[in-house]
Each structure stands twice: as C-alpha cells, then as structure tokens.
Amino acid sequence: MKTTGENSFILITGACGGLGRAFAFECARRGNLFLTARSAERLAALKADIAAKFPYIRIEFFACDLTDAASREAMFAYIAERGFTFAGLCNVAGADIQKAFEKYSREKIAFQCRVNLEGTLCVTHFALTRREKVFSVVTIASISGVYPMPYFAIYSATKSAEVSFFSSLRLEMKGKGVKVTSVLPGGIPTRPDIIEDIKGQGLWGRLSAKSPQFVVKKSLAAVAKNRRVCIPGFWNKVIARVPKLLPLSWRMRFIARRWSRQEKDAF
Numbered sequence: 001m002k003t004t005g006e007n008s009f010i011l012i013t014g015a016c017g018g019l020g021r022a023f024a025f026e027c028a029r030r031g032n033l034f035l036t037a038r039s040a041e042r043l044a045a046l047k048a049d050i051a052a053k054f055p056y057i058r059i060e061f062f063a064c065d066l067t068d069a070a071s072r073e074a075m076f077a078y079i080a081e082r083g084f085t086f087a088g089l090c091n092v093a094g095a096d097i098q099k100a101f102e103k104y105s106r107e108k109i110a111f112q113c114r115v116n117l118e119g120t121l122c123v124t125h126f127a128l129t130r131r132e133k134v135f136s137v138v139t140i141a142s143i144s145g146v147y148p149m150p151y152f153a154i155y156s157a158t159k160s161a162e163v164s165f166f167s168s169l170r171l172e173m174k175g176k177g178v179k180v181t182s183v184l185p186g187g188i189p190t191r192p193d194i195i196e197d198i199k200g201q202g203l204w205g206r207l208s209a210k211s212p213q214f215v216v217k218k219s220l221a222a223v224a225k226n227r228r229v230c231i232p233g234f235w236n237k238v239i240a241r242v243p244k245l246l247p248l249s250w251r252m253r254f255i256a257r258r259w260s261r262q263e264k265d266a267f
Contacts, residue, residue, distance in 0.1 A: 017037070112158065147252070
C-alpha cells in the first residue's frame with residue numbers, strides 16, 4: 001500500500017477515531033492521505049498533527065456521514081472532480097453498540113447497519129472505480145463476527161457480513177492487482193467506554209485487547225501478503241478457533257452470560 005503520484009492517495013474512513021488515527025499515522029509513511037470522518041473540525045486537527053510529523057506528504061480530507069447517501073455522493077463528487085486516485089483503502093469506520101436488541105430504537109438499528117455495511121461497501125465500490133494498478137483494501141471487522149453474539153447481535157452480524165463480503169471480493173479481484181484483507185481484532189482500547197468494557201471482561205478482555213498500533217501493523221503486513229483474514233494476537237486466534245469444537249448453543253449461552261452484564265453506545 002504505497003502511493004505513486006501527486007494525485008494518488010490512501011483513503012482512510014473513520015480517521016478521527018483511535019484506530020483510524022493510528023492507521024493515518026502509519027500510512028503517512030507510505031504516501032499521501034485522504035481522510036474522512038464526520039467532523040470537519042477534528043479532521044483539520046488530525047491533518048495538522050500528521051503534517052507536523054510528515055511535512056512532505058499531501059493530506060486531503062472531506063467530512064462525510066457514511067450513513068447518508070447524499071453525504072457520500074458529495075464526497076465522491078469532490079474526489080472525482082479533482083482526479084484523485086487510490087493506492088489503498090482502509091475501512092475503519094464502524095459502530096460497536098452493545099446492548100439488548102429490544103433496547104434499540106429503529107433509528108439506531110438503521111444507523112449501525114448503514115455505517116458498518118452500507119457505507120463501507122459504497123466507499124469500497126467507489127474506491128475500486130478510482131484505483132491504481134496496484135490497490136489494497138483493509139477492512140476492520142471484528143473477532144465478534146466469528147460467532148453469533150447475544151447482546152452484541154447487530155454488531156457481530158454486520159462484522160460477520162463484512163468478512164463474508166470481502167472474502168468474496170478478494171476472489172473477484174484475483175489477477176486484477178487488488179489485495180483484500182479482513183481484520184478481526186479483539187478489544188482495542190481507544191475510547192473510555194471500550195476501556196471499561198475490556199476491564200469488565202476480566203482476564204478474557206485483557207488477553208484479547210491489543211493497542212491500535214499493534215492492530216495497524218498486523219493489518220498492513222497481512223494485506224501486503226494478500227491474506228484473506230488477519231486475526232491480531234495469539235489469544236484472539238484461540239477465541240476464533242478452539243471454541244468451534246463446542247456446540248454453538250453452548251458458546252452462545254456463555255456469550256450471553258458475559259455480554260449481558262455491560263452496555264456501551266458511544267454513538
């Protein structure tokens with residue numbers, strides 16, 4: 001994932017979050033950045049921080065609500081009018097809401113599905129139309145997408161769908177210069193509510209959690225090798241594979257007991 005010219009960029013969604021910011025700083029070592037998130041003010045501040053460390057790269061940004069079709073189209077038009085192309089895409093934007101389904105509003109259901117799936121797929125589709133000859137896609141899914149998760153049901157379902165979609169896309173793009181990797185991290189301590197959630201999970205949470213920088217480096221190394229899936233951290237690999245030896249009903253009852261104890265919704 002490396003840019004090749006003045007109008008060539010690495011596109012990062014969710015750039016102002018803790019993980020998106022880590023991707024931005026690491027990808028700045030590889031070339032120009034196009035950053036998007038919902039807040040223009042925060043994007044401008046992030047641009048200034050990156051430019052102070054990497055003054056030789058070009059940084060563009062556009063504030064976009066990925067759940068809104070009109071907002072997405074405005075960003076796409078901005079990019080097309082300027083002739084920008086992409087050497088890479090990091091799909092980082094997402095909403096990790098955790099609570100019982102009956103506690104959702106219908107608006108919040110739509111929001112989470114749109115940002116995790118609709119927005120991600122639309123950005124990917126657009127970026128593919130403006131890709132360079134060599135193009136890489138990294139999508140942050142989640143270890144939570146490996147199994148159905150009561151009390152984390154929409155999140156785990158959308159993340160499972162992401163892995164399914166991008167696994168299929170990877171084969172569709174075979175021989176076309178496109179690498180596609182889905183990343184399945186555990187907890188990433190980026191927001192206060194996530195940090196509390198990790199603490200609440202005890203030893204399980206501490207073993208699973210990895211820093212944003214760790215996840216970014218593993219993700220970029222995996223897509224360079226065109227790995228279908230990247231699971232950062234030994235314990236997360238164990239979580240993804242070993243429990244599959246047990247009946248699904250047992251796994252889901254265990255998950256329900258643990259995940260019913262806490263709620264989080266920073267959106």
